[in-house]
Amino acid sequence: MMDHFLLYYLGHFDKHCFNVQIHGEEYTIGEGKPEFTLIIHKDIPKKALLESTELALGEAYMRGDIEVKGDLFHMLCTLLEQADRFSLDRNSLRNILYMSEKKQDQAKEVSSHYDLGNDFYKLWLDPTMSYSCAYFKSDKDTLEQAQRNKVDYILQKLYLKPGMTLLDIGCGWGFLLLEAAKKYGVKGYGCTLSKEQWKKSQERIKALGLEGQVTIELTDYRDLEAKDLQFDRVVSVGMMEHVGRSNYSTYMETVNHLLKQGGIFLLHTITGHDEVVSDPWIRKYIFPGGTLPSLRELIHHAYDANFRVLDVESLRRHYCRTLLCWYKNFCKVHEQVARWKDPSFVRMWDLYLCGCAAAFQIGYIDIHQVLMTKGNNNSLPMTRWY
Template sequence: MDIEKSLIKNLTKNFEGPSFQIKFWDGEETLVGGSTPTFTLKLNKPLNKKDMALSTTLAFGEAYMDKNFEIDGDLYFALNSILQNITHFNFDFKGLPKIFHKSSKTKQKENIASHYDIGNDFYSLWLDKTMSYSCGYFKNEKDNLYDAQMNKIHHILKKLNLKEGDTLLDIGCGWGALLIEATKKYKVKGVGITLSEEQFKKFNERIEEEHLENFLEVKLMNYLDLPKLDKTFDAVVSVGMLEHVGRDHYPDFFNSVSSVLKDSGIFLLHYITSLIESPGDPWLKKYIFPGGVIPTLREIISLSAENNYHVLDVENLRLHYKNTLLHWYSNFNNNIDIIENKFDERFIRMWQLYLCACAAVFNNGICDLHQILFTKGINNSIPLTRDYMYKD
């Protein structure tokens, strides 16, 4: 037992940031930092030393899900404080081969289903009424979650410089809010593709409710099959989908976009980015996003150049995602009585940990969120300045 204690003490001895208390399974307590503790980490049983050596986040994440590890205090504050010190964590990617499998076409659908097909009723409890499951855009501190998601949608649509009669493809369209708004505001015709059965079902219902059958359609379709679509579009958008593609398939992704985007067409890519190329976090890959990989900005910019895409604009929305996640976490907890009737405690703790940890990841700059605006080849009709992106 002393070995397991030593591992944790050695891990935290050089931590910076707010002080906190650690309570071990045998009653021993230790203070990390030199001032009054702001939260307490409770270890109800020893963590396996082999698991700790393979991945700090996976070991603590599983222990938290199983209540072998608890946090007394504000969960986000504690995780944000701990993740300031992520450089002290262990990540032995070679020792975790099953988690880091390559994402085949068949596996991509399974991975998407495991997360997005939990149920529309579940997501509707804590997303806003647009059912947008991606980073919002907070223009000011008074914006609520719905405001931020509508701001994000309009921000993207302005960047696309749409006009009446244009055609728009949304790759990874989710529940359809962006395309519905694009049709209402700009009278474009659009197609959305998704691998989620639940999203496909809900988007079709929305199309009927809004009487947009002559403008919109949604397809249950892999992006790899876009060359078979036999359609071309004036603009393509993809929001929060590239993270599911897998590093080996980035060239395939660009080839698929090129197969349906008209020459001089506009492409907006909105996705989470990492500073350096990495296989990803083991806990997130095992429990939240199987097969997920976070691209870097530099590798996508490099690939875009190889495919004759010109970069018009790059914007970082990192802190907007932190705010979005904290809104989701608040909504999740506000509906905890309903969620407890649907799911077990381990699932609930997993989701609470996921939402707060991701908010802390963005707050600490472990990940960023970028929007990149491209043109396929040369397009000299785009306004000379970026003012058009911000005009009402």
């Protein structure tokens, strides 16, 4: 007989109406018309639920112990709206919530996600191989167009001129640097910790004949200071999430050292609303060691490092739409990925992509582009519309 503590526990999340099927019996939680149905194939222990609601339900979904009849994205939105009712025993999960932020450990953590293989990401990303928030200027924009929009938008904000030098910290597969070199005539330099991304970036540089104009190295951003390099512009897209709270000061001071006086720095990062780590499932299975900075933390550390903030823009709804595009693409290759890995891996990535989309949709997390200069710069246009 299934322990009905699970049913009792799910009753805490009654802001929306939904059904729960257990052993052929159906129960309704909340008032109104049910919006989805949770089918429970196997019980979740009370201890696991009280230790972490997120981790217990996430792992049960991965195993197939829970099935969702209805829209997964909508179901996750309803749960995350009630995240203040989640259980979380921080002491029991300290090894997940408080991982090492040492350089050698971070390199392994980053590789665990990004080195799944270029062939894997190629299955469901757009042809630019951009794995960060796109920018939808129109409802008609495809994912590829929106990713190109994003890169163009960032390059415009950087106010690039021919002959300038541009550093991309955490440059991924190098698309932004290649576009900057082609369209603005700048000299690009990038760094990544992913061997797979570095390998693909070298192929792209060679294919475009930009060997003398774009350089991408497999190195940690903290090692760039020793190379005695300085740049007119610095950009970092989707990398701050891997820096770690104990390294924020080091990160900003490093960028300050690498940027010329008056230079522009654009930081594009997912942000949290506080400085508390509360997402054990995503840290255990998707981004080991990943930490979301709050906007107030970023601004605080920026000014400590002599930066002056020019502009802050939220792209929250753009990221929700980006993730739903990725999820739609990923659904089309379920069978192929399942053959390569297994069904639990597929369900894990479904939950990751849909869960993140839901988190942005309801404002559980945000994403910001912060534009700043090293010291004052009075030579830039006086309006943000440049």
